[in-house]
Amino acid sequence: MKKWKKILVSTAAVLGVATLATACGNKKSDSSGGSKTVVSMYMPGDKPKNYADMIKRANKEIQTKYPNIELSMKFIGWGEYNQKYNVMVTSGDPYDLAFTQNYVANAGKGVYADMTDLAKKYAKEAYDKVDPAYWKGVTVNGKIYGFPINANVFAINGITFNKYYLDKYNIDISKVDSYQSLEPAFAKFHKENPGVATFAIGQGYKVSPRAMEFPLGNGLPFAVDSSGKNKKVFNAYDTPEVKKDLETLHQYYLKGYIPKDAATSSTQYNLNENTWFSRQETQGPFDYGDTALINAAGGKKMITKPITDPYKSQAQAQVAIWAISKTSKHKKEAMQVLNMLNSDKKLLNNIVWGLEGQQWNFTDKAKGKIKTTKKYQPGYFIGGWMMGNNDLLYTQDTITQKQIDQRKENIKDAKESAALGFSPDTTKLKTEITNLSNVMSKYLDILNTGTADPEPTIKKMDAELKTAGYDKVQAELQKQYDEFLKNK
Known part of the structure; x- marks a missing residue:
């Protein structure tokens, strides 16, 4: 649901430019002594109050398919996102994923990774679920530079x-x-x-x-x-x-x-x-x-x-497009995160509706029917229009x-x-x-x-x-x- 003014517009604690540059795509050791690739995902809005539990569940689900990936969401207030985003783009910041602004203009400048082949190679399951009209809409000079949210x-x-x-x-x-x-x-x-x-x-x-x-x-x-x-x-x-x-x-x-x-x-x-x-x-x-x-x-x-x-x-x-920086060191992993967000029901719904057992419960799991609880309140979920395939x-x-x-x-x-x-x-x-x-x-x-x-x-x-x-x-x-x- 896209509006003249976003419903939940507020000024969250905003990351500085230096933080943006250092937070993108690090390596992190896990408890077994292995190494995980941290995929940073920048988006507008306030950090959910239940973020710690939300990201823990999200990574548990992501790692059922991609054991070496860990997702880290980075939130920037709506009022400052456009400015901060422009700094990221113009400075060549190696972010992994970011919610785009001025998509066509930025794609034309060559600041995004070319997803034309990446999407079909590492996110084919998700790619095939998107209405073809979206791929027409995000094609710039014959190439795809962003993954649209099917909604x-x-x-x-x-x-x-x-x-x-x-x-x-x-x-x-x-x-x-x-x-x-x-x-x-x-x-x-x-x-x-x-x-x-x-x-x-x-x-x-x-x-x-x-x-x-x-x-x-x-x-x-x-x-x-x-x-x-x-x-x-x-x-x-x-x-x-x-x-x-x-x-x-x-x-x-x-x-x-x-x-x-x-x-x-x-x-x-x-x-x-x-x-x-x-x-x-x-x-x-x-x-x-x-x-x-x-x-x-x-x-x-x-x-x-x-x-x-x-x-x-x-x-x-x-309306809602995710791009990978041309300078990202983890293009494959970023694409795999997009694949999960746009093909995995469990992952997407525990972000968009909040957490099962807290913000909502199934009334008919086989049919995907749920009922929200009193804890389903603004600040405990992220809008589906910007997160993943709404058909899921x-x-x-x-x-x-x-x-x-x-x-x-x-x-x-x-x-x-x-x-x-x-x-x-x-x-x-x-x-x-x-x-x-x-x-x-x-x-x-x-x-x-x-x-x-x-x-x-x-x-x-x-x-x-x-x-x-x-x-x-x-x-x-x-x-x-x-x-x-x-x-x-």
Whole structure:
């Protein structure tokens, strides 16, 4: 479940750069006098409170297949991960495994180990279990540089409502299917409770067009049509759809539905609290509707209404990717760890659900049905969306076989975006992209939160984009996209 803001965002104790450099892939003697290869695995988030027991069980399971490997997870707080990760990458740190950021750009720079053959040689069991759409999505210049987490290969963005307030004020959301259709619900709630955020958005929020992909990420304006009907690379902010959505949000902002400081705010509207009426969330088939959100909120009820179309997209294929440093001394062992995390049910579930006997127990082991305990709380497990093949996860006994069968059918039937597999080569465009990013940084938050009047703001932004090199980048992207579609 990937969200506008991560559910569990906090600042954990952060490792210094010197620590990063010395912690990667050491040799460790075991009690029998032998030697084990320590595979270091860097990831964003807080260290679980039950980490000692969790990693002990994990290594016991890993060593049933790979006796010489010992896994060591290294946690860096969400707020500092990107910065620390960039230091690791640019310094050539010989880490073994790391949760990637800016995957395509970094892969193009050659900082990751080439997994094209490694994955098939040392992790074939896991490789074969991954939806082919993922391998299309992580292929850069014909090669694979990261191992994707097989999870929500397609997703929708939707507006999630706090059921507590829906019930309290008897608010009808049956007709919600777009930003525009939110008006009646927003108006009623805001009148009843103006002190609570009607639409809880803030800095970093992006409007979601119904069927668009952003080949350079949604921090830049370049977009393509997911349906493939339009084969042009265009400025999303110049389309009637996005302009209409931004105008709608601007009206909501003026009416007080959106927090006044949204463009600069980093306020956390925690799922389990009543500080919000609605928010935007991303959901896929493994979320079983609102089940994943409700679990993350400790049982708090929510209802989500989709506002985008489901596609197996480039963006979804790159939600969670693990890479091996090009300078790692233990590429084989790192690949074998990925193999286990993406093929071994016992290993994965005792990380994602917490520990059997503590955070959960089987209700039907043969069917992989479990029931969580009171000890299943944030801080005692690691999100499945970033850890391993979600098809291996046990399901709560409240999830029916019908839901599971529907999930599988939905994945099978989901359409692939026309841009799935399109990873542009921006080597010749670095200066222009930097300049364009600087322009967009001035406008993204004020436009997407509804703070600014979109018509004059977009006109001003477009003029600055043109000066910064928009036309050159657009032409090169169009050339590459035409070639991509031709050879697809």
